Amino acid sequence: MKNILLFSLVFILTIVTNLASSQEMCNSFNTCLELAQTNYESGQINTAKSVLENTLTQELSTVERTIILINLGLIEQEMGNFSQAERLIKQAKQLINSLEDSEHKSQLLAQSLDVQGQIEISSDNVEQALTTWKEAAKIYQNINNLTGLVNNQIYQIQALKSLGLYAQAYQNLNSLVQELSNYPDSPEKAKALHSLGDILRRIGLYEQSEAKLQESLAMAQKLSLPELESLNLLSLGKINTILENYPQALAYYQQVLELSPLLELQLQAQLNKLNLVIRQQEWEKTPNLIEDIERKITQLPKQPVSVDLRINFAEQLMQMKPELKDTNLIIAQLTTGIEIARAIAYIRGEAEATGKLGSLYEQYQQLTPAQTLTEKALLLSQSINALDLTYRWQWQLGRILAQQGKRDQSIIAYTQAVNTLKTLRQDLVAVSSEIEFSFREEVEPVYRELVDILLQPEASQQQIKQAREVIEALQLAELDNFFRDACLDTQSVQIDQLDTTAGVIYPIILAERLAVILAIPNQPLSYHDVDVSQTEIEKELNWLSAVLQNPKRQPRSQLLSQPYDWLIKPIEDKLTANGITTLVFVLDGDFRNIPPGVFFDGEQYLIEKYNIAIAPSLQLVNVQTSTLKNSPLLLAGLTEARQGFSELPGVQREINTIRDSTTADVLLNADFTKSQFEQLIQESPYDIVHLATHGKFSSRLEDTFILTWDDRIGIQDLTTLLDSDQKQLAPVELLVLSACQTALGDQRATLGLAGIAVRVGARSTIASLWEVGDESTSVLMQDFYNQLINQGNSKGKSLRNAQINLLQQQQYQHPYYWSAFILLGNWM
Template identity: 45%
Template sequence: MKGMLTQLITRCRSRCTPWKTRIFNRRGYRLLLRGIAFLMALGFVTGMLPAIASRLHSEPSQVLTVTPVQGISGDRLPLSQLPAQSVEEQRETLVNQGRELYQGGRFAEALRVWNRAAEGYHQGGDRLNQALCLNYLTLAYQALGEWDSAEASIQESLSLLDSPATSSHRTGNPVSERIRAQALNSKGSLQLTRGEPEAALDSWKQAEALYQAQGDLTGALGSQINQAQGMQTLGLYRRSRLLLEQVNQELQSQPDSHLKITGLQNLGNALQVVGDLPEAQRVLSQSLAIARNLRAAGEISTTLLSLGNTARALEDWDQALTYYQEAAATATAPITKLDAQLNQLSLSVETQQWETARSLLNPIIEQLATLPPSRSGVYARVNFAFSALKMLEGLSATGEGEPTLSEPEIAQILATAVQEANALQDPRSQSYAIGELGHLYKRTGQFSDAKKLTQQALAVAVSIDAKEIAARWQWQLGRILKETGETQSAIAAYSEAVRTLSLLRRDLVAIAQEVQFSFQERVEPIYRELVSLLLSDNPTQDHLKQARETLEALQLAELENFFRQACLDIQPVQIDQVDAKAAAIYPIILPDRLEVILSIPGQPLRHYATGLPQGEVERTLEQLLAALNPFFSDQERLKLSKQVYDWLLRPAEASLADAQIQTLVFVLDGLLRNLPMAALYDGGRYLVESYNIALTPGLQLLAPQAIAPNQLRALTVGLTEARQGFSALPGVARELDEISSHLPAQMILNQAFTADALKQEIQNSSFPVVHLATHGQFSSNPEDTFILTYDQKINVKQLQEILRSRETGRWGVTQSEIPPIELLVFSACQTATGDKRAALGLAGVAVRSGARSTLATLWSVKDDSTSQLMADFYREFSLGQMSKAEALRRAQVALLQQPEYQHPFYWAPFILVGNWL
């Protein structure tokens, strides 16, 4: 293969191919020199990172030496050989030259040129412009992953600005103050990258103040957007959103201009990061309208590209392709046109629009042949190669035509990318190019070379602390080792990938779904594949414990991906520490089998498996869910219910009985979350007739504590009238009256039930129980997870803010002494029909609400039966002699014993999530 690589390198370098390209934001800086020598004004940050970075897919590699491409040297004429200029003009030329190289993605060369300029200013005693060049150097060092050098440069820049020798330049001098503001922005970017978000936020606030003092709207708004990103990293999403809204208001008050176009575009990109895709689409559309009105060709194409990414995130494939096509047609910059075509190609491959994909190959190949060496050029080749490989695999699988590019041709493209990355001395692009080449070797079965390349790519990523890249290659290395039968080494590689992902929690969720990581495709499989390895071949107790921890980590990662917030409080908790009479059951659906881990207090972990392919397991689960409709055959329902019982519980029956287990706590996976465990059938009884049942997204998310009977007071809220297209719920009034008969309660009904009224009651009172009897829906999309008030829908993020508002009180001051909601009840809500991951929304609400326990329904059921079950539940629970899970079980059994309600449709959908005590 090494011989083939050498041949490929000497071949014609004009052939290339793309992948599933996804353009996303980066903190690149648009460096502008305006006015007198060397004034750098920071605009908004837009740019592109490798589409390949949007996937944790490829593999790492170890030592590949490629001869540098000729003609890319960063060496420039020495000062003595520059055209006749003054010394000042020569230095300015170097600064501009470095700027051009930086914007072209040639960071190592820019670094060399700016170093020469900085040295020239130092020799000339021009401390102000030396500070400016050091600021530039900080950006170049960051781009190359040289964090210590970046830190040294920015500290030296600020020290020069603080030096008494520079004060004559600085005091009252707008040039000096803007350089200081820019330096603080650069410092904030570095601090955020190095995991110091609080310090970054402070630096950006200082920069904003300096820009404001100078009347520099561009710099001030840019600093505010940076602050919003820092707030997201700290989990301050509400404050981040408020700040972005403030930026938007400021922009709206400005006349139409190029500044407003760029500001709105960056605001739209920031809103994508926050996860507000509809608002991002609206803001970007406004930016596009202004750009068209002002005939700003460059901004038109870049905004269209952002709109395409937003439409793609919203899964509006046709609209996304239309935007990409228009972006390519209107682009004035070659790289923008190429980005648009690469995105169009990757989306065409993803949606199997093969003819469209074929039509893009030659135009992209022609453009790649003309690209000057740069980081963006390396990324473009890697992305093209990935798309070409996916296209090759897709055409082979569907049999819809002959492949258009062969594997050797794709290898040639990647070899060229490696050459250019090495010549550029750019470790990030080196890692991507080498790792993707390792991926190709793995595909062709050349595992030894694939392993070396993957290890090399991983080593490069680790050397620059690029965790998002390292996780990708750790995963790839694990898959290679698994293929070669090195199971223990594979487990170690997968474990490192999971550990790296845990360190990336904030970064993963702060990136919009259309960019850097596609959770279900590139993050979730790492956890599942590790569990599969750990549970194969008679696992040890250590492997079982690690598998359980990995399942808990997967549940946490799914919830954080759902909310796009990495601020869930977790604490290690074992079932023994919570309830000696409760057993935890962890099922996981793997591609080739259904695994179950069983945790019984005081006993070793055990596991058992059913060897069925994932498709067959999921079909059975879908059939059982459909059969829970009363119109389906009882015989078929019981058969399917018994089948699932046999998978999950039959092997554990004796162990559960011997341990005298009373409560089963399920940590469910995939489609199992949409099924009521209470309705499982052992051949003679439903599961709810034998055990209390609770669900939890993970024991580590529990706050295990029982509520004292004398604390029980309820805030009951409901709608009885038809509103906003939803039917009336006449039984709600009786339901709330019944609750009031069992415990002290305050009621909000119909017109009085507004978001503001609910928030006010939550803030001003400390009700342990909050009961919401209204229409609502749980979905895998946070925007489609809502409850209905009299005048509007409250989505999950708004509901979270309302329910947790008592924690910060009316003045935003934390009030830790106020007790949390002990029990949150959603009556008449349901999971979204046809949404396989809908129960994720329910789990998300349960966790993020701050409530210790959540009682909800998987589907809406008859008004009368719901009222009766709720009345029975509160009556039992108010006695203070049993757990919430036991009270719910008794209420369900009482209902199923009534002939008109004995079908599981009426009693099974009520589920308890969280603390069951």
């Protein structure tokens, strides 16, 4: 979108005109500036530039000359002529310094800083841009210029988004929108709403995003802002594409084509249409669309947007099925993009186009030119500290070297890519829901492919250790991606530090095999391979999950034994020899949907042999321990049907039996409101919080919640509630969720469960992978608390004993009843 600085300069102009009208110097200046603005807004940037340059030859006041220089700097920045833009802004500042102190001088200085920030962010110097804009904001505040301050805040949010600080950007924008609600509709207000909607889209809050975008769209239509209308329509189209509502997305893109006077927005809409056509494999529609895009893209001026759109076009063409893929056209778009980028010193564009060209050569197994291009793209990306590109080319180089049989060099390149991703941690959150960026396609494979190369038969102890660290880093990255916020505190932890009788098992699902790493205290790491593909693993585990959740289907011994044979059988001698009594699983992929206690050796379940715990990542386990004997307990639950959820009659018995054997406060049914829960948490410290209510775990943050009488508590709310207890010096020791379930059909739903476990601050969490019968849950929970609070056993041992006692009762022998409950986090 064009910068909105010219709109605010018109506001200055009205003041300047009043000052200078007596000297009769401003008629020509006004006319020229209005003409430049008209051309600028219609996309005729070169014409606008010429008008302003001609105006400079006229006799102008210092203020007028300053305004022209600032606007010329803005235009040069948009054209990619950053050195020239910097020179013009420097000249403008020199003129500003010569002016007497006044509000007009301050306003001109603030606007020159706004353009300077645009130059800096376009040059990939994002942090400096943010600093510059903050300096301008102070000036706007001092002179009480709301319009300038609003524009400036939007610029700052642009920088925060570029830095991946979406939570902060959202906070700032939300405050800005609330403040603007007190003012009449304006272009700035409409733009702020659009930016807020765009951020909400990026963090996956699609319903809220759509509401803000529709509000901005209506305001843009009312104020006759066709460019902003088009930007809202493009964003709405993206939301509907993500939600796979393709007809509606197509309708939005078509509206942009009919509405926008700007060629670059028309091309963006057409490229998005092409993306939809390819997604739906409507190949017959592609020729005319490609031909039209190819024709229009040549009409773009030599600006950064021209390079970006050519790269986008090439990416779409690379997704075509092989017989329709026009390799020559792809090469032409990328090479032209490289030439334009070099001509205007647009280093980021040159780096991206060069890397994409290397990717094309890699696809066709022309590895020597692919390597040359990739290495060049990598150097360019590193020269401007563009980490989001750097990791891609490091990853690409790693793949190319691996295909050439250069294992050691490939490991170096992959390791650099993973290290860059760790540095880039903030930038990666909140963007995976975007059409153009998928965590599972663009981030996760980097980690898995490195592990695959490391864990070869000749792997050294150091390489096994690195593989474990990489898979831990992937677990952390997945949770960051789930929260859309890199906020999880981690610490490097060795199993020896936690429990000398515990072994940690890492099952790692690779494309063609299963790798299993075992960590035992005071022993070197070991690993073994299982010759089974990812497809076979997922098929077997999905079938087992379905059987476990249906008490009417008796699971076959072979089905329960398969995971045991993969993970435990090859290492059981080591476990016995080292006196291991607790197994901690850092589970991967579909293994997260299966409770490990149900693994069967032909005679016994694994829970009958070991205490069992699950850690989303060992780095996230709180290593402190404390006894829970005679600990204060908060019980909250629902027995009645609420908000479309069924009644839970067994909860009454569950709460009664726990209350009778412990010291507990109770919130039941109408007493269990969100506000009363919060109040009780604030008034009294609790070591244990037990919630016997409906809840759902999902791979989507916004679909993960716990039900109260009057509301739903999301992870963020639960975190706030449990953290709000100022009397409690230590975190909640144990959070129990006894009636929740994972979302049906969501293979990654356990991310929601892991998310609750690590985010709310409880050292340990017990929850069910599926909704279990009320009566069996009541029996299990009564036994668990007796073991934990009255007998003083550890959390792991208490849950294990309760599950064993339940499975030994004939009516509850099916794993459906006893195996659903898992312990996450600290097991001691």
